[in-house]
Amino acid sequence: MIMNYIEITQNRIILINKIIEARRAEAVDFIRNIAEKVGYLNAINQVLEPVLIEIGEMWSAEKLSLAQGYVAAKITEDLLLYAVETKEWQVIAADRHTPVVLANIEDDFHSLGRKMVSTFLQASGWEVIDMGNDVTAHDIVDKAIELQAPLIGVSAMMYTTALNIKKVRQEIDSRNLQHKIKLAVGGAIFKVRPELVHEVGGDGTCTSATQAPQLFSKLLKTIKTI
Amino acid sequence: MLPIERVFHCLQGKPTDRVPYAPLATLYGARLISCHLNEYYANPQKYLKGQIAVVDKLEPDILFTPFALVMEAEAFGSKAVYFEKNPPNLKIPAIVSLADIDNLSVPELENHPRLVYLLESTKLLVEQYKNQIPIAAIVSSPTDLPALIMGIENWIDTLLFHPEETRQMLELTSSFFVKFSNTLLSIGASFIFTPASFSNSTIITQQIAKNVLIPELRSQYAKINGPIVFHHGGERLLPFLEFFHNLPNVVSFVLDPRDSFDEARMIIGNNIAIMGNINGPLLLKANPKTIEGWVLKLLENRKNDSKYIMTTSNADIPYDTPLKNLNIITETIRKYE
Numbered sequence: 122m123i124m125n126y127i128e129i130t131q132n133r134i135i136l137i138n139k140i141i142e143a144r145r146a147e148a149v150d151f152i153r154n155i156a157e158k159v160g161y162l163n164a165i166n167q168v169l170e171p172v173l174i175e176i177g178e179m180w181s182a183e184k185l186s187l188a189q190g191y192v193a194a195k196i197t198e199d200l201l202l203y204a205v206e207t208k209e210w211q212v213i214a215a216d217r218h219t220p221v222v223l224a225n226i227e228d229d230f231h232s233l234g235r236k237m238v239s240t241f242l243q244a245s246g247w248e249v250i251d252m253g254n255d256v257t258a259h260d261i262v263d264k265a266i267e268l269q270a271p272l273i274g275v276s277a278m279m280y281t282t283a284l285n286i287k288k289v290r291q292e293i294d295s296r297n298l299q300h301k302i303k304l305a306v307g308g309a310i311f312k313v314r315p316e317l318v319h320e321v322g323g324d325g326t327c328t329s330a331t332q333a334p335q336l337f338s339k340l341l342k343t344i345k346t347i
Numbered sequence: 348m349l350p351i352e353r354v355f356h357c358l359q360g361k362p363t364d365r366v367p368y369a370p371l372a373t374l375y376g377a378r379l380i381s382c383h384l385n386e387y388y389a390n391p392q393k394y395l396k397g398q399i400a401v402v403d404k405l406e407p408d409i410l411f412t413p414f415a416l417v418m419e420a421e422a423f424g425s426k427a428v429y430f431e432k433n434p435p436n437l438k439i440p441a442i443v444s445l446a447d448i449d450n451l452s453v454p455e456l457e458n459h460p461r462l463v464y465l466l467e468s469t470k471l472l473v474e475q476y477k478n479q480i481p482i483a484a485i486v487s488s489p490t491d492l493p494a495l496i497m498g499i500e501n502w503i504d505t506l507l508f509h510p511e512e513t514r515q516m517l518e519l520t521s522s523f524f525v526k527f528s529n530t531l532l533s534i535g536a537s538f539i540f541t542p543a544s545f546s547n548s549t550i551i552t553q554q555i556a557k558n559v560l561i562p563e564l565r566s567q568y569a570k571i572n573g574p575i576v577f578h579h580g581g582e583r584l585l586p587f588l589e590f591f592h593n594l595p596n597v598v599s600f601v602l603d604p605r606d607s608f609d610e611a612r613m614i615i616g617n618n619i620a621i622m623g624n625i626n627g628p629l630l631l632k633a634n635p636k637t638i639e640g641w642v643l644k645l646l647e648n649r650k651n652d653s654k655y656i657m658t659t660s661n662a663d664i665p666y667d668t669p670l671k672n673l674n675i676i677t678e679t680i681r682k683y684e
Contacts (some may be wrong), residue, residue: 158468281433
């Protein structure tokens with residue numbers, strides 16, 4: 122069974138409203154009901170992902186709060202728990218597993234943004250290796266090399282800790298990996314000081330966690346095939 | 348005029364000889380006296396010495412107690428990380444599960460070394476500058492402190508999905524806020540300076556802000572035995588200022604660097620003071636000429652505003668900020684007279 126344009130649009134509107142009103146359980150049940158009819162892949166691709174993009178745009182424009190972004194992440198996380206149990210998802214996952222390494226940089230202990238990015242990336246089919254808080258640049262790049270991850274995502278909340286991300290840039294460049302590994306940076310401070318992306322040597326950023334899959338896809342396309 | 352006269356005249360809308368100026372230079376004092384931060388954030392005498400250097404070099408009209416909010420959370424059991432050049436920050440929250448809230452209690456002020464440090468630093472500043480420079484005691488908002496006790500993620504989750512536990516946490520932090528603030532005022536702090544970002548709809552939903560957190564602030568602020576300065580907490584304040592307007596005992600708002608003073612005045616009127624709007628962390632990289640331009644623009648913008656205090660907004664002035672970048676602010680204000 123497939124959804125027609127009107128059904129897709131109506132479902133998106135209903136889901137957006139449930140996220141904005143923080144109706145987590147209702148939103149998860151709602152998408153699960155859709156998935157029962159059209160499969161998880163269609164439910165996620167046609168309803169959840171477009172809604173997350175819209176939520177991300179509203180959040181970036183400060184029309185939504187961090188809490189509403191958090192609700193979107195929890196709904197996605199809850200849904201993934203159901204999706205991974207299905208045969209349909211296991212087949213899809215086997216085909217979509219570009220590894221990415223995520224971490225909060227050395228001295229940074231604010232994990233919320235990183236966890237949300239991890240959730241949204243996983244929902245889009247990325248294989249996320251989450252190294253946690255307070256990770257040195259050396260360890261991050263080592264892990265990316267070990268797992269042949271073409272993308273690294275590093276998060277920092279404050280200006281002072283964001284400056285430590287420069288060390289990741291230096292590690293990548295000093296090992297001559299700049300054409301093989303791209304560096305995405307994020308965290309609250311990059312939202313208020315976008316010039317920091319350049320200062321710390323980031324290859325890209327996004328202003329909300331829901332936009333991470335688009336950013337990572339864009340960066341992946343810039344990597345030269347060796 | 349003495350700084351204390353300048354500031355309190357300003358708060359009352361009376362004429363002053365110049366715009367009062369208050370750089371948020373609590374961390375910077377350590378740099379001025381070349382004190383390691385581990386010692387600076389543990390020894391009240393060192394903090395006093397650092398702030399004496401701030402007075403000597405920057406000539407502020409307000410002095411601040413240590414801007415180290417995580418110390419309050421340490422008293423609840425959180426672990427902090429102390430840096431070489433940055434203020435301390437949260438490392439491990441006191442609790443990770445809602446069930447652990449029952450194990451929390453309001454700390455006794457005299458029993459925890461970090462609280463003793465904060466109180467003693469305040470006392471020393473008051474003794475040193477009594478009747479000369481007002482002392483702003485920095486206290487975490489009762490609506491923000493839970494994020495430092497249970498982590499940002501858990502606090503957002505609790506606010507969104509667990510009303511009973513929200514109430515439990517707010518009871519604890521509000522009780523602490525009132526006790527701590529009134530003690531600071533009783534030992535001579537001139538006002539309470541409280542950053543509050545969790546009651547702001549950039550962080551939490553407008554519904555929770557309006558129905559839970561702002562009523563909590565209203566209720567707790569009413570119990571404070573002195574004036575309160577409401578700091579933007581790193582988020583834009585202007586879009587939500589109407590909700591905070593008329594909170595009890597609030598005598599001033601510190602705006603975000605992105606906020607407009609003119610628009611703020613349209614919302615809150617002329618009876619309440621406004622503060623800001625030099626972006627403190629940006630002073631690190633800016634050059635003196637640029638900073639002079641910022642200050643002149645602000646002075647020109649507020650020249651008819653009798654209730655304006657120029658302060659740095661956002662976080663503490665960074666440790667490595669060149670002194671000339673701060674001196675240019677004082678010089679520009681003086682020249683503008």
